[in-house]
Amino acid sequence: MRSVKAFAPATVANVSCGFDILGFAIDAMGDEVEVRLKDEPGLVVVSIKGDQGRLPYEVEKNTCAVAIQAMLDELGQDVGMEIYLKKGLPLGSGMGSSAASAVAALVAANRLLGEPFEKKALLPFAMAAEKVACGAGHADNVAPSLLGGFVLIRDYHPLDVIKLHVPEGLHCTLLHPHFELKTSDSRSVLRDNVSLKHSTIQSGNVAGLIAGLFQEDFELIGRSLRDVIAEPYRATLIPGFYETKEALKSAGALGMGISGSGPTMFALSKGEEKSPAIIQAAEQVYEAIGLGVDAYHSAVNTRGAYVIEEK
Ligand SMILES: Nc1ncnc2c1ncn2[C@@H]1O[C@H](COP(=O)(O)OP(=O)(O)OP(=O)(O)O)[C@@H](O)[C@H]1O
Numbered sequence: 633m634r635s636v637k638a639f640a641p642a643t644v645a646n647v648s649c650g651f652d653i654l655g656f657a658i659d660a661m662g663d664e665v666e667v668r669l670k671d672e673p674g675l676v677v678v679s680i681k682g683d684q685g686r687l688p689y690e691v692e693k694n695t696c697a698v699a700i701q702a703m704l705d706e707l708g709q710d711v712g713m714e715i716y717l718k719k720g721l722p723l724g725s726g727m728g729s730s731a732a733s734a735v736a737a738l739v740a741a742n743r744l745l746g747e748p749f750e751k752k753a754l755l756p757f758a759m760a761a762e763k764v765a766c767g768a769g770h771a772d773n774v775a776p777s778l779l780g781g782f783v784l785i786r787d788y789h790p791l792d793v794i795k796l797h798v799p800e801g802l803h804c805t806l807l808h809p810h811f812e813l814k815t816s817d818s819r820s821v822l823r824d825n826v827s828l829k830h831s832t833i834q835s836g837n838v839a840g841l842i843a844g845l846f847q848e849d850f851e852l853i854g855r856s857l858r859d860v861i862a863e864p865y866r867a868t869l870i871p872g873f874y875e876t877k878e879a880l881k882s883a884g885a886l887g888m889g890i891s892g893s894g895p896t897m898f899a900l901s902k903g904e905e906k907s908p909a910i911i912q913a914a915e916q917v918y919e920a921i922g923l924g925v926d927a928y929h930s931a932v933n934t935r936g937a938y939v940i941e942e943k
Pocket residue numbers: 686687688693694695696717722723724725726727728729730731733734765766773813814815816891892893894
């Protein structure tokens with residue numbers, strides 16, 4: 633039986649100012665998916681490890697299977713495949729857990745089929761899986777997980793995805809307070825309308841962040857991490873958010889924000905030297921609140937998802 637195993641990295645979506653249009657991949661963690669060809673048609677999720685028994689095996693619900701099925705539908709093929717998922721990411725964390733599963737599954741299945749799609753062309757299938765997982769087919773987790781680096785989704789109709797420059801030495805610290813926030817819930821607190829004033833502030837910061845990346849201007853990157861659209865509503869769902877923001881700035885972060893839909897928070901710094909102080913500052917805030925916090929730090933992953941093994 634032929635099989636391919638692939639890895640897809642965790643991601644930070646939005647990057648504060650880029651709601652649904654910006655994201656980057658990190659090296660620290662990710663999901664692994666093995667896909668095996670089988671004789672009979674149809675997909676089966678055979679095993680899921682690392683999820684404490686919480687993820688669905690139904691092929692209409694598991695993002696690995698939803699993504700592969702979307703790809704097979706596009707090809708008009710009814711190939712039989714078994715799916716083995718190893719979760720490396722916590723669920724409902726804001727680190728692109730549902731996306732990493734979908735992307736790893738697609739990269740493995742695409743290779744098994746002889747790569748009928750180039751990497752970027754897999755995106756719509758991964759977005760179909762995100763729609764099932766959280767009700768919105770946003771691409772700001774799946775695109776960086778697939779392609780690596782910082783990614784801009786300039787438009788969704790039609791999809792226009794652009795890889796951005798990643799300055800050497802840009803470092804990310806992730807702080808995951810011990811509770812879950814479902815993307816669907818933290819999308820439901822957002823408003824449908826944005827004022828002209830806020831639209832101006834937000835677009836200035838998106839442009840500033842992109843200019844900062846290309847110019848390798850770390851200070852500009854830091855001051856562009858401002859979000860007046862989602863953060864004010866979502867911060868209310870994350871105890872200690874504003875205290876953490878203050879503490880991380882004092883600890884030397886260039887800037888910080890909510891990773892994806894939270895509750896994980898990300899901080900950017902120049903080099904990894906500031907990471908221990910950033911982590912300590914967040915731990916102090918959460919100790920006072922009485923919540924545990926997991927910390928990870930990582931360079932920006934520029935490789936994206938890849939095949940680990942094929943047999
Ligand atoms: N293979 C999978 N891996 C992870 N989540 C999955 C998977 N398949 C289905 N899901 C569903 O997706 C939901 C998790 O998605 P959610 O968007 O809330 O978390 P997340 O991906 O960690 O967050 P974010 O998108 O903010 O980074 C859960 O309800 C879970 O049941």
